[in-house]
Amino acid sequence: xxxxxxxxxxxxxxxxxxxxxxxxxxxxxxxxxxxxxxxxxxxxxxxxxxxxxxxxxxxxxxxxxxxxxxxxxxxxxxxxxxxxxxxxxxxxxxxxxxxxxxxxxxxxxxxxxxxxxxxxxxxxxxxxxxxxxxxxxxxxxxxxxxxxxxxxxxxxxxxxxxxxxxxxxxxxxxxxxxxxxxxxxxxxxxxxxxxxxxxxxxxxxxxxxxxxxxxxxxxxxxxxxxxxxxxxxxxxxxxxxxxxxxxxxxxxxxxxxxxxxxxxxxxxxxxxxxxxxxxxxxxxxxxxxxxxxxxxxxxxxxxxxxxxxxxxxxxxxxxx
Numbered sequence: 001x002x003x004x005x006x007x008x009x010x011x012x013x014x015x016x017x018x019x020x021x022x023x024x025x026x027x028x029x030x031x032x033x034x035x036x037x038x039x040x041x042x043x044x045x046x047x048x049x050x051x052x053x054x055x056x057x058x059x060x061x062x063x064x065x066x067x068x069x070x071x072x073x074x075x076x077x078x079x080x081x082x083x084x085x086x087x088x089x090x091x092x093x094x095x096x097x098x099x100x101x102x103x104x105x106x107x108x109x110x111x112x113x114x115x116x117x118x119x120x121x122x123x124x125x126x127x128x129x130x131x132x133x134x135x136x137x138x139x140x141x142x143x144x145x146x147x148x149x150x151x152x153x154x155x156x157x158x159x160x161x162x163x164x165x166x167x168x169x170x171x172x173x174x175x176x177x178x179x180x181x182x183x184x185x186x187x188x189x190x191x192x193x194x195x196x197x198x199x200x201x202x203x204x205x206x207x208x209x210x211x212x213x214x215x216x217x218x219x220x221x222x223x224x225x226x227x228x229x230x231x232x233x234x235x236x237x238x239x240x241x242x243x244x245x246x247x248x249x250x251x252x253x254x255x256x257x258x259x260x261x262x263x264x265x266x267x268x269x270x271x272x273x274x275x276x277x278x279x280x281x282x283x284x285x286x287x288x289x290x291x292x293x294x295x296x297x298x299x300x301x302x303x304x305x306x307x308x309x310x311x312x313x314x315x316x317x318x319x320x
Contacts, residue, residue: 024084024262028059031087031252034073034094036066040203040286044119044250045089047282051273056265062089069159070094071106078112082255084262089119089252092161095302100310101159102320110306113253114263115298117270120288121249123223124165124201125208125230127216131195137220137239140199144175151177154197156185159318161248164309165201165222167316172241192216203248204229205287222246229287249291251298263295 031049033042042064049060065073074094080086088094099109126137132151134140144151153170155163158181170177180197182188185206191197193215200207201222208229210216220239221227236244252270254263273279274292283290293301313319 024265025056025058027085028061029056029085029087030061030063031089032063032065032073032076034065034067034070034088034090037064040248040288041089041091041094041250043282043286044288045252047279048089048119048252048270048273051276051279052266052269055269055272068106069098069102069157071098071102074098074109074112075106077253077255078107080255082114082257082259084254084258084266087116087252087254087266088113089250092247092249092305093159095251095253096305097159097161097164097309097313099306100313101318110303112256114256114258115295115302116252116254116263116266117295118249118251118291118293118298118301119270119274120283121247121291122204122286122288123221123227123235123247124162125204125211125221125227125233126165126169126199126201126219126236127192127207127211128199128219129192129195129197129216132198132217135217135219137234137236137241140219141173141175144170144173144177149176149178151175151199152180152197153177154180154182154188154192154200156188156202157181157183160185161246162188162201162203164312165246166199167318168244168246168312169201169236169241171312171315172244201246203287208287227287251302267295 045062052060077088153166211218218233220236
C-alpha cells in the first residue's frame, strides 16, 4: 500500500514539474556580467542577448556587477535560484583562474555552477615595444637572459590571462622579469606603445591595429594554430614553446542544480544566437572565434583550464 502511494505521489510530482519546465521561460531572463561595461564579457553578453530572446520568447536583460575580480557577480549567481532566470557571462578569470589564485574565494567555479556553453575564445599575442631589439621569441628569451629581472611585462591586472601568460612564458623559458599590472588592458597597451614597459601578452583583438600599423612588434600568438588576422606571425608552439597554448575566453553558466531541461533550452538559445550573421560579424570584428560547445564539453574544458592554471599559479607562488 505504501509503495502504491509513493508511486502515485511521484507520478503526480512529475506531472506538475513537467508542464512547469516545458513552459520555461515565463518571465525575462537576466544575465549578470562580472565586469564594467565595454569589456569582452560585457560585449559578448550583449551580443548574444537579442538572438537568445528570439528562441526563448522573453526579454534577456544584461546587468553589470563588477568588483573583486569577478567574485561579486559570481557569488550572486551561486546564491540565485537554479531556475534558469539568472545566468552569468564570465571570463577565463571568473570561471577558471580565480579558483587557484584566491585561497579564500566566495564561490567555487568547479562546484557552484552548471555550465551552458563556452561562447568565444581568442589567443593572446606576444608583443614588444619599439625599444626592445628583438624580432622572435628566441631573441626575446636571449634578451631576457642577458637582462635578468629587468624586462618588464605589462598586463591588464594580476590574475588576468595576459598576466599568467607572461608567468607561464617565463616558467617555460627559464627566464625572469618584472610584472607590471594595470587596471585594465587599455592602460597597459598605452604604456607599451610609449615604450614605458617592454613586453605584454595582450588579447589579439586589443592590439591588432597596433601590430598592423607597426607600432608594436608581434612575436607570436598563443593559439593552437596561426591567427587568420596575423597569418605571418608564428604560434608559440612553432616558436619552440611546445606546451604553451593559451586562449582568453568567455562562457555562460547557471546556478548549480538548474534542471537539465532548462540548461538544454538555454544551450539551444545560445547556439542559435551564435549562428546569426549579426553575432558572427560582431565577434569577428573583436577578433573572437566562436566556440558554442555543449554543456558537457564546456564543463570538461573548464576543469582542464582550472587544472592548468592552478599549476602555473602554484609554481609561481601567486596564490593570495
